[in-house]
Amino acid sequence: MTWLEQLAVLGAGVAAGGINTIVGSGTLITFPVLLAFGLPPVTANVSNTIGLVPGSVSGVIGYRRELEGQRHRLLQLGTASLLGGITGAVLLLTLPPGAFKAIVPVLIIAALVLVVVQPRLSAWVKRRREQDDAPAPAHGGPILFVLVYATGIYGGYFGAAQGVLLIGLLGVFVHEDIQRLNGVKNVLALIVNAVSAAIFIVIADVDWQAVALIAAGSIVGGQLGARMGRRMPPNVLRAVIVIVGTIAVIRLLTT
Numbered sequence: 001m002t003w004l005e006q007l008a009v010l011g012a013g014v015a016a017g018g019i020n021t022i023v024g025s026g027t028l029i030t031f032p033v034l035l036a037f038g039l040p041p042v043t044a045n046v047s048n049t050i051g052l053v054p055g056s057v058s059g060v061i062g063y064r065r066e067l068e069g070q071r072h073r074l075l076q077l078g079t080a081s082l083l084g085g086i087t088g089a090v091l092l093l094t095l096p097p098g099a100f101k102a103i104v105p106v107l108i109i110a111a112l113v114l115v116v117v118q119p120r121l122s123a124w125v126k127r128r129r130e131q132d133d134a135p136a137p138a139h140g141g142p143i144l145f146v147l148v149y150a151t152g153i154y155g156g157y158f159g160a161a162q163g164v165l166l167i168g169l170l171g172v173f174v175h176e177d178i179q180r181l182n183g184v185k186n187v188l189a190l191i192v193n194a195v196s197a198a199i200f201i202v203i204a205d206v207d208w209q210a211v212a213l214i215a216a217g218s219i220v221g222g223q224l225g226a227r228m229g230r231r232m233p234p235n236v237l238r239a240v241i242v243i244v245g246t247i248a249v250i251r252l253l254t255t
Contacts, residue, residue, distance in 0.1 A: 005037050006213055013217020014224070017055030021062060021225030024163010024189060025115050026052060028108065030214055031160070032247050039207055041104065042097050045158060046204040050197040051211040055218020056190035062226020066183035073174075073184060078191050080145045084152015085192035089199040092157050104158055105249045111161030112242050114168075121168050144173040148188065155192035163189050 016026030
């Protein structure tokens with residue numbers, strides 16, 4: 001990479017680290033940038049996943065206060081994320097590269113739709129929580145476990161907007177403050193990314209320069225997202241994600 005390309009990847013890492021902490025769609029920033037600089041799709045996805053792990057750790061640390069008292073919930077749902085992440089990573093490495101190129105545009109489009117409808121989803125979740133007076137399982141019950149496992153498969157395979165899926169599911173099945181659920185979301189996404197990254201490091205083709213740049217940027221972004229994310233205009237953030245994600249779809253379909 002040229003030094004300008006390296007700065008672009010570093011900047012994308014900062015943006016993705018912050019976005020992952022707040023929304024959970026940072027891959028829609030970094031993945032297209034890596035594609036634009038010539039990395040093959042699978043290598044770009046693998047390198048991106050590994051590089052974003054330190055940023056996920058940074059975001060979890062930033063939300064450590066919201067995680068107090070949720071140890072049992074994290075152990076239960078974290079197991080589902082761990083198993084799902086392993087399944088998704090294995091699918092990425094065992095399916096032919098052509099399958100990834102065919103599937104990922106669909107996944108990106110689905111992720112973009114989730115990003116766009118997130119305000120309505122959040123409003124629906126809020127209304128449901130206000131109207132539903134029936135007791136619910138403290139940690140969501142077996143249905144949530146299965147759905148978190150399925151989300152982990154998606155996250156291990158590609159992962160854009162994994163956080164949007166998780167916060168939506170947690171809001172529906174767990175009666176808890178939304179900021180505390182966001183902290184749980186960050187931990188579950190970290191588990192998926194970390195187990196996928198561990199598998200990729202051993203087996204897959206990795207671009208370590210891209211990993212280092214994204215990792216450095218995402219650590220900074222994770223802290224910025226935890227501290228200042230609530231002040232960012234959400235509509236502007238969603239618009240940037242949609243634009244960059246659309247560019248990624250076009251690039252994948254035309255190369």
